[in-house]
Amino acid sequence: MRDLKADMKVELKDFSEDYADILADIIMDAYQDFPEYGEPNIKKAKKYINWLKNHSTFFKILFVDGEPAGFIVADANWKSLDGEKVGEIHELAIRKKYWGKGLGKLLLESALEHLKSQGVKVYGLWVGTKNRTAIEFYKKYGFKPVYNYVKWLRMEKRE
Numbered sequence: 001m002r003d004l005k006a007d008m009k010v011e012l013k014d015f016s017e018d019y020a021d022i023l024a025d026i027i028m029d030a031y032q033d034f035p036e037y038g039e040p041n042i043k044k045a046k047k048y049i050n051w052l053k054n055h056s057t058f059f060k061i062l063f064v065d066g067e068p069a070g071f072i073v074a075d076a077n078w079k080s081l082d083g084e085k086v087g088e089i090h091e092l093a094i095r096k097k098y099w100g101k102g103l104g105k106l107l108l109e110s111a112l113e114h115l116k117s118q119g120v121k122v123y124g125l126w127v128g129t130k131n132r133t134a135i136e137f138y139k140k141y142g143f144k145p146v147y148n149y150v151k152w153l154r155m156e157k158r159e
């Protein structure tokens with residue numbers, strides 16, 4: 001695993017409404033290679049950010065050298081399609097120019113730690129079936145493909 005660069009100042013901050021526009025922009029940037037898994041426009045992206053706000057127990061924004069670079073949203077009180085209680089990673093998005101620097105790992109690990117502290121034993125998420133970057137990334141942290149639904153792949157990790 002690449003280490004975070006020593007000269008990179010990394011901070012995590014809680015979500016606040018002040019960041020809603022910036023986060024919508026990060027969604028549009030992060031999904032530029034796979035627009036079918038992102039949002040069609042900035043207006044829809046803002047609605048999605050609002051949905052995330054209302055379905056989260058953990059919503060952290062990552063700043064690199066003072067600039068918002070990505071975010072993660074997790075929910076300790078989710079239920080999977082088959083009704084099992086799971087800790088859900090609803091979103092993880094990083095601006096493309098920041099990929100490959102260990103920042104996704106940092107965000108995912110912080111969310112998994114939160115979910116674990118809430119008693120979660122099963123972690124789940126949906127990822128686009130053609131989004132190899134993200135699928136390989138999640139596999140690295142113990143997520144396994146469990147089933148497909150339309151254009152989405154369900155991945156889960158068990159304690």
Ligand SMILES: CC(C)(COP(=O)(O)OP(=O)(O)OC[C@H]1O[C@@H](n2cnc3c(N)ncnc32)[C@H](O)[C@@H]1OP(=O)(O)O)[C@@H](O)C(=O)NCCC(=O)NCCS
Pocket residue numbers: 001002030031091092093094095098099100101102103104105106125126127128131132133134136137140
């Ligand atoms: C998926 C995403 C969050 C990964 O973030 P990242 O900051 O680039 O990931 P990291 O640098 O922390 O990578 C951690 C490890 O994941 C693996 N990984 C990351 N990208 C990979 C790729 N393209 N192929 C294979 N493995 C990859 C690597 O093994 C890496 O470890 P290494 O440094 O030893 O090579 C980022 O690409 C992203 O925001 N994508 C767009 C949005 C998205 O798809 N979100 C997930 C949808 S649910």
